[in-house]
Amino acid sequence: MATTFELGDFVLxxxxxxxxxxxxxxxxxxxxxxxxxxxxxxxxxxGRHQDNEWLIGEGMALDPSRYFIIVPxxxxxxxxxxxxxxxxxxxxxxxxxxxxxxxxxxQYRLVTEHFGIERLPLVLGWSMGxxxxxxxxxxxxxxxxxxxxxxxxxxxxxxxxxxxEGVKAALTADDAFQNGWYTSxxxxxxxAAARVYAGWGFSQAFYWDRLYERLGFSSLEDFLVxxxxxxxxxxxxxxNLLTMLWTWQNADVGRTPGFNGDTxxxxxxxxxxxxxxxxxxxxxxxxEDEAWAVQHIPNAELRVxxxxxxxxxxxxxxxxxxxxxxxxxxxxxxx
Amino acid sequence: MATTFELGDFVLxxxxxxxxxxxxxxxxxxxxxxxxxxxxxxxxxxGRHQDNEWLIGEGMALDPSRYFIIVPxxxxxxxxxxxxxxxxxxxxxxxxxxxxxxxxxxQYRLVTEHFGIERLPLVLGWSMGxxxxxxxxxxxxxxxxxxxxxxxxxxxxxxxxxxxEGVKAALTADDAFQNGWYTSxxxxxxxAAARVYAGWGFSQAFYWDRLYERLGFSSLEDFLVxxxxxxxxxxxxxxNLLTMLWTWQNADVGRTPGFNGDTxxxxxxxxxxxxxxxxxxxxxxxxEDEAWAVQHIPNAELRVxxxxxxxxxxxxxxxxxxxxxxxxxxxxxxx
Numbered sequence: 001m002a003t004t005f006e007l008g009d010f011v012l013x014x015x016x017x018x019x020x021x022x023x024x025x026x027x028x029x030x031x032x033x034x035x036x037x038x039x040x041x042x043x044x045x046x047g048r049h050q051d052n053e054w055l056i057g058e059g060m061a062l063d064p065s066r067y068f069i070i071v072p073x074x075x076x077x078x079x080x081x082x083x084x085x086x087x088x089x090x091x092x093x094x095x096x097x098x099x100x101x102x103x104x105x106x107q108y109r110l111v112t113e114h115f116g117i118e119r120l121p122l123v124l125g126w127s128m129g130x131x132x133x134x135x136x137x138x139x140x141x142x143x144x145x146x147x148x149x150x151x152x153x154x155x156x157x158x159x160x161x162x163x164x165e166g167v168k169a170a171l172t173a174d175d176a177f178q179n180g181w182y183t184s185x186x187x188x189x190x191x192a193a194a195r196v197y198a199g200w201g202f203s204q205a206f207y208w209d210r211l212y213e214r215l216g217f218s219s220l221e222d223f224l225v226x227x228x229x230x231x232x233x234x235x236x237x238x239x240n241l242l243t244m245l246w247t248w249q250n251a252d253v254g255r256t257p258g259f260n261g262d263t264x265x266x267x268x269x270x271x272x273x274x275x276x277x278x279x280x281x282x283x284x285x286x287x288e289d290e291a292w293a294v295q296h297i298p299n300a301e302l303r304v305x306x307x308x309x310x311x312x313x314x315x316x317x318x319x320x321x322x323x324x325x326x327x328x329x330x331x332x333x334x335x
Numbered sequence: 336m337a338t339t340f341e342l343g344d345f346v347l348x349x350x351x352x353x354x355x356x357x358x359x360x361x362x363x364x365x366x367x368x369x370x371x372x373x374x375x376x377x378x379x380x381x382g383r384h385q386d387n388e389w390l391i392g393e394g395m396a397l398d399p400s401r402y403f404i405i406v407p408x409x410x411x412x413x414x415x416x417x418x419x420x421x422x423x424x425x426x427x428x429x430x431x432x433x434x435x436x437x438x439x440x441x442q443y444r445l446v447t448e449h450f451g452i453e454r455l456p457l458v459l460g461w462s463m464g465x466x467x468x469x470x471x472x473x474x475x476x477x478x479x480x481x482x483x484x485x486x487x488x489x490x491x492x493x494x495x496x497x498x499x500e501g502v503k504a505a506l507t508a509d510d511a512f513q514n515g516w517y518t519s520x521x522x523x524x525x526x527a528a529a530r531v532y533a534g535w536g537f538s539q540a541f542y543w544d545r546l547y548e549r550l551g552f553s554s555l556e557d558f559l560v561x562x563x564x565x566x567x568x569x570x571x572x573x574x575n576l577l578t579m580l581w582t583w584q585n586a587d588v589g590r591t592p593g594f595n596g597d598t599x600x601x602x603x604x605x606x607x608x609x610x611x612x613x614x615x616x617x618x619x620x621x622x623e624d625e626a627w628a629v630q631h632i633p634n635a636e637l638r639v640x641x642x643x644x645x646x647x648x649x650x651x652x653x654x655x656x657x658x659x660x661x662x663x664x665x666x667x668x669x670x
Contacts, residue, residue, distance in 0.1 A: 158555050159534065159542035165559060166531035170505035173527040192508040196501035196531050199494065204621050207494035220493050224500060283618065286539050 002026045002049055002079065005110045010081075013255075016096035018086070023106045024079040025049065025072040028056050029064030031115060038068045038117045040107060040136065044127040045244050046236050049073055052129075054316030061329030067121070072107045074128065076243035080106070083180075083239030092239050093180025100128075100135040100251045107132070108140060122333060123272075124148035126314035127285070128244065131156075131251045134270075134293075138253040141271040146332050150277035150305070150325055151285050151314035154293050155252040155263050160284045163200055164249050170196045171238055180239050187233065193241070194232035198224055203281035203310035211308070215317065267296035274300035275332045277325060279313035303328055337361045337384055337414065340445045345416075348590075351431035353421070358441045359414040360384065360407040363391050364399030366450060373403045373450065374457045375442060377467040380579050381571050384408055387464075389651030396664030402456070407442045409463065411578035415441070418515075418574035427574050428515020435463075435470040435586045442467070443475060457668060458607075459483035461649035462620070463579065466491075466586045469605075469628075473588040476606040481667050485612035485640070485660055486620050486649035489628050490587040490598050495619045498535055499584050505531045506573055515574050522568065528576070529567035533559055538616035538645035546643070550652065602631035609635035610667045612660060614648035638663055 002024050010021035026049040031038060039062060041052055049071040056062040062069050073079040075098045083095035090096060111117045123136040123144050130152020137147045138154075153160070174189025176182055202211070212223035232241075254263035274297055278290040287304050294302040305313045305324050313321040337359050345356035361384040366373060374397060376387055384406040391397040397404050408414040410433045418430035425431060446452045458471040458479050465487020472479045473489075488495070509524025511517055537546075547558035567576075589598030609632050613625040622639050629637040640648045640659050648656040 157539065157543055158545065159537075159539040161555065162530075162542060162559065163534040166501065166505065166527075166534050169527035169530040170501070170508055173505055173508040173523050175510040188508050192501075192504035192527075195497075195504040199498040199501050200534075202494075204492065204494040204619075205623065207497060208492055208624070210493065220496065224497065284539075288540065289543070 002073070005114055007081075007106055007109060010106065012096055012102045013099045014097045016090065018081055018090060018096065021081045021106070023072055023075075023081075023110055025070055025110060027071070028062075028069040029067050031068040031117070035115070035117050036119060036121070037066065038070060038111065038115065038120055039122045039124070040111065040120055041069055041071050041123070042103070042107065042125045042129045042132040043071065043074045043077055044125065044129045045248060046077060046241060047074075047129075048077060048079055054322065055326065061326050061333055070111065070115075072110060074132070074244060074247070075103055075106060076240050076247065078235065078237055078240050082237070083243055084237040095239060095243055097250070098243060098247050099255065100131050100247060100253075101139060101256055103132055103247070104135040104139050107136075118143065120144050122146045122148065122329070124150070124329065125152065126150050127152045127311065128248055128251075131248070134253050135256070137270040137272045137274070138256050138259075138266045141269055144272045146335070147270070147272045147274045148277065148329055148332055149274070151279050151282050151311050153251070153285050153289055154267060155254065156249050157289055161249045163284050164245050166196050167193050168242065168245055171241065177238060180242070182238065186238055190232045190236065190238065191229045194228040195224060197232075198228040200283050201311050203283060203308050205281060205308035206310055209308060264296045267293055268298065270297045270300075272299070273332065273335060275303055275328050276300055277303050277305050277314075277328060279305040279307070279310060279321070281308055282311045282313070284311060337408070340449055342416075342441055342444060345441065347431055347437050348434045349432045351425065353416055353425060353431065356416045356441070358407055358410075358416075358445050360405055360445060362406070363397075363404040364402050366403040366452070370450070370452050371454060371456070372401065373405060373446065373452045373455055374459070375446065375455055375471065376404055376406050376458070377438070377442065377460045377464045378406065378409045378412055379460065379462040379464045380583060381412060381576060382409075382464075383412060383414055389657065390661065396661050396668055405446065405450075407445060409467070409579060409582070410438050410441060411575050411582065413570065413572055413575050417572070418578055419572040430574060430578055432585070433578060433582050434590065435466050435582060435588075436474060436591055438467055438582070439470040439474050442471075453478065455479050457481045457483065457664070459485070459664065460487065461485050462487045462646065463583055463586075466583070469588050470591070472605040472607045472609070473591050473594075473601045476604055479607045481670070482605070482607045482609045483612065483664055483667055484609070486614050486617050486646050488586070488620050488624055489602060490589065491584050492624055496584045498619050499580055501531050502528050503577065503580055506576065512573060515577070517573065521573055525567045525571065525573065526564045529563040530559060532567075533563040535618050536646050538618060538643050540616060540643035541645055544643060599631045602628055603633065605632050605635075607634070608667065608670060610638055610663050611635055612638050612640050612649075612663060614640040614642070614645060614656070616643055617646045617648070619646060
């Protein structure tokens with residue numbers, strides 16, 4: 001059962017105030033008496049706290065018998081403050097832009113004010129969760145001891161922005177979207193967005209090898225409908241999706257106050273030890289981008305997840321990739 | 336000035352008859368008295384004959400002072416028979432499915448019946464033009480001496496199909512599309528399709544390096560609007576786009592009559608000498624797919640176009656890539 005932390009009047013980086021803002025989170029394990037064992041593991045684009053549980057368990061790096069794992073839901077994901085659950089006037093099509101920095105500030109308040117935690121042995125995350133991970137290390141360098149961003153980046157690349165423009169354009173091409181003030185769900189747009197996403201989520205080789213069959217789908221079309229359209233129709237509110245999409249497109253640790261847009265300087269300020277894990281065939285977070293980031297972080301190692309699962313290497317659906325990530329986390333936590 | 340060849344009642348592979356079908360084409364150079372110097376160079380997805388001219392010229396491999404170059408417009412491109420120019424009852428949303436095989440049969444009739452040509456020193460093409468090139472070599476192995484397919488494939492891969500599903504879904508999400516019976520242009524859908532395409536047409540590294548600036552675009556958004564939306568709004572009829580998209584998604588030389596779906600057997604039947612040129616960072620025709628094809632063609636060489644221009648390496652907008660392709664064609668024609 002997830003819990004909600006009241007953020008009160010939460011001022012966003014863009015200037016808006018989210019009055020009565022809420023951060024919904026789940027925890028696993030017990031906080032040690034000296035509060036030294038907390039790990040923060042934020043959610044990803046449209047993910048919810050329970051979608052992170054595949055990487056948490058007895059005998060794994062994120063072992064709840066040893067660590068206190070906090071999974072905060074990203075603003076806009078429908079559980080924390082979002083277009084779909086915020087009362088007027090900041091509701092629905094009027095929900096304000098939220099940055100990665102804002103997300104981490106909300107989480108920081110939970111971690112410090114509510115739990116009284118001063119040090120984090122580890123922050124980690126997949127995809128936009130990786131973006132929040134980088135942001136934690138830049139926003140609070142003295143607090144974060146280790147980071148493990150996987151299949152994500154510290155700054156949304158131009159190409160990644162363009163990929164997201166395609167998703168957004170497909171979703172909003174549906175007249176039913178009505179500029180965010182839909183009276184019925186724009187399912188045609190959601191299904192279109194799903195089909196656009198499908199080509200990006202997994203690699204060319206994943207499709208060539210028909211690995212969707214291993215996931216229980218009987219044909220390519222069954223995968224497009226059963227997995228992708230099903231995913232986007234699973235209680236994903238369009239305004240919520242667009243809020244998170246804006247957060248993603250505008251992600252850049254260089255926009256942290258004090259860095260004046262200088263991404264390299266922000267990366268250079270990271271004190272945490274980092275193992276950065278892009279997936280070999282991730283089409284929107286390609287390994288080259290992370291190789292670039294690692295060059296600018298004082299204590300970072302690039303460790304590419306091999307194989308053909310592309311971006312979804314970091315989603316827990318392929319056992320080999322899960323083992324790869326878990327082993328890296330164990331190694332990182334042991335240092 | 337393009338010319339039109341009357342195909343008469345043209346029976347398609349799928350069973351429909353296109354009555355009064357037309358193949359519009361352009362030629363460059365003079366046909367030799369012995370008819371030994373003809374080259375066929377089909378168009379690509381939504382391209383028109385004039386869009387192939389960048390690879391034709393004095394001193395280039397396709398030198399019109401030496402060769403007679405025929406550029407046939409693909410069925411569905413708006414110049415040859417298409418949804419937009421066919422009278423009822425096979426017009427617009429009712430235009431029949433056209434295969435790569437159909438396209439090549441129409442071109443074969445032009446080449447043999449109209450020009451009386453019996454041998455082709457070379458067939459070549461970019462993207463779907465490469466698909467037609469492969470199809471020529473399989474449909475008429477005794478006639479085609481050399482082929483140079485670049486940034487294309489002999490069979491549409493599963494991943495490529497998925498990418499196209501995204502384009503199609505975005506285009507048709509616009510209510511104005513009205514299932515093909517639009518009364519005004521569904522420009523919202525066309526613009527959405529353009530934005531989806533944008534992420535695929537050029538590589539991640541192309542965007543990282545902001546090479547769109549070299550093409551004369553002042554920002555990322557200017558490139559999305561000025562290049563991509565402009566491209567899709569440049570007299571591209573939605574039904575035409577969907578006709579060609581179907582041809583592309585269903586491309587497979589294995590579906591040539593006699594091969595019963597066996598793509599490998601079809602490739603093995605090719606007698607032409609081939610230089611196959613995928614682009615290093617083409618996101619929908621990745622080099623691995625072409626490496627696979629080359630394994631099955633008796634006399635084929637794989638020659639990867641290096642660099643970051645992705646699929647558009649084969650579109651004549653980057654001088655280095657043009658030189659690479661032209662040099663390969665010169666070498667191929669010299670054998």
